[in-house]
Amino acid sequence: MRSADDPIRVGVLGARGRMGAEVCRAVDAAPDMKVVAAVDVGDPKSELLSAEVLVDFTHPDAVLDNVRFAVDNGIQCVVGTSGFDSAKLATVTGWLEHKPEVGVLVAPNFAIGAVLSMRFAELAAPYYESAEIIELHHARKVDAPSGTASHTARLIAAARAQAGLGKAPDATTVEVDGARGALVDDVRVHSIRLSGLVAHQEVLFGGSGETLTIRHDSLDRNSFMPGVLLAVRSILGRAGLLVGLDKLMDL
Numbered sequence: 001m002r003s004a005d006d007p008i009r010v011g012v013l014g015a016r017g018r019m020g021a022e023v024c025r026a027v028d029a030a031p032d033m034k035v036v037a038a039v040d041v042g043d044p045k046s047e048l049l050s051a052e053v054l055v056d057f058t059h060p061d062a063v064l065d066n067v068r069f070a071v072d073n074g075i076q077c078v079v080g081t082s083g084f085d086s087a088k089l090a091t092v093t094g095w096l097e098h099k100p101e102v103g104v105l106v107a108p109n110f111a112i113g114a115v116l117s118m119r120f121a122e123l124a125a126p127y128y129e130s131a132e133i134i135e136l137h138h139a140r141k142v143d144a145p146s147g148t149a150s151h152t153a154r155l156i157a158a159a160r161a162q163a164g165l166g167k168a169p170d171a172t173t174v175e176v177d178g179a180r181g182a183l184v185d186d187v188r189v190h191s192i193r194l195s196g197l198v199a200h201q202e203v204l205f206g207g208s209g210e211t212l213t214i215r216h217d218s219l220d221r222n223s224f225m226p227g228v229l230l231a232v233r234s235i236l237g238r239a240g241l242l243v244g245l246d247k248l249m250d251l
């Protein structure tokens with residue numbers, strides 16, 4: 001049992017990756033937490049058992065096994081890895097039914113500006129007949145569309161449905177495959193992969209005689225760290241599945 005003065009014991013999964021390495025630095029620099037295990041491919045997960053909170057930035061194909069490990073072992077879990085659709089979230093919810101004391105946060109994006117921009121998009125969605133998303137990332141990203149764009153699309157779709165809006169107007173009948181992007185809950189998402197970028201998103205709304213563009217840019221991976229540290233602190237004492245850092249921000 002940790003006393004209030006003891007640092008929070010954090011285990012990092014994907015610790016040698018771009019985000020995992022940044023998380024290890026940020027946690028060790030924070031006065032109230034420390035890294036007790038830094039695990040990547042090939043390392044035994046048993047090293048993580050002394051942690052109170054696991055932070056996962058691995059791969060969409062690996063993350064569910066890691067969350068299962070956390071839940072089975074009664075360890076709180078903060079997940080940044082992308083690729084969570086409703087089926088994966090339902091799987092985690094099922095595991096948590098057997099471990100009701102465990103808390104899991106799945107956050108599509110930990111940058112405060114990205115969280116705010118998703119909320120702004122949700123607020124704007126009922127007022128515009130058209131909505132499309134452009135997400136722009138570094139060329140080493142393995143998944144498309146980004147988790148942030150998929151989550152944003154789902155938020156917009158839910159807000160449109162609630163407002164009674166139908167499909168966005170689109171007269172396209174002749175199309176080169178992929179030219180109109182991917183459809184996520186009927187919202188078009190266009191993915192750019194470009195060397196030099198980190199993580200960027202534009203949400204475009206169009207209506208009568210006006211457009212609104214909500215843009216967020218992560219220019220450095222340190223932009224995600226205040227959100228990750230907030231999540232590590234806040235997940236202690238929480239139970240169940242939370243989706244989105246906004247759930248810890250009173251938005």
Ligand SMILES: NC(=O)C1=CN([C@@H]2O[C@H](COP(=O)(O)OP(=O)(O)OC[C@H]3O[C@@H](n4cnc5c(N)ncnc54)[C@H](OP(=O)(O)O)[C@@H]3O)[C@@H](O)[C@H]2O)C=CC1
Pocket residue numbers: 013014015016017018019020039040041057058059060062063079080081082083107108109110111147224
């Ligand atoms: N929510 C957010 O705010 C953010 C989320 N992300 C997401 O985080 C994830 C990681 O991104 P990024 O750091 O750029 O990717 P990287 O590829 O740089 O890092 C992932 C690391 O995880 C390792 N890994 C893969 N599988 C496992 C496993 N089963 N156990 C332990 N380690 C494993 C990889 O090893 P190897 O290379 O050998 O496969 C690699 O070292 C992505 O899904 C990305 O979309 C990224 C930025 C912000």
Ligand SMILES: O=C(O)C1=N[C@H](C(=O)O)C[C@H](O)C1
Pocket residue numbers: 082108109137141142145146147148149198199200
């Ligand atoms: O891979 C990345 O880099 C990022 N992944 C997350 C996503 O898929 O949305 C978050 C952020 O966009 C950076």
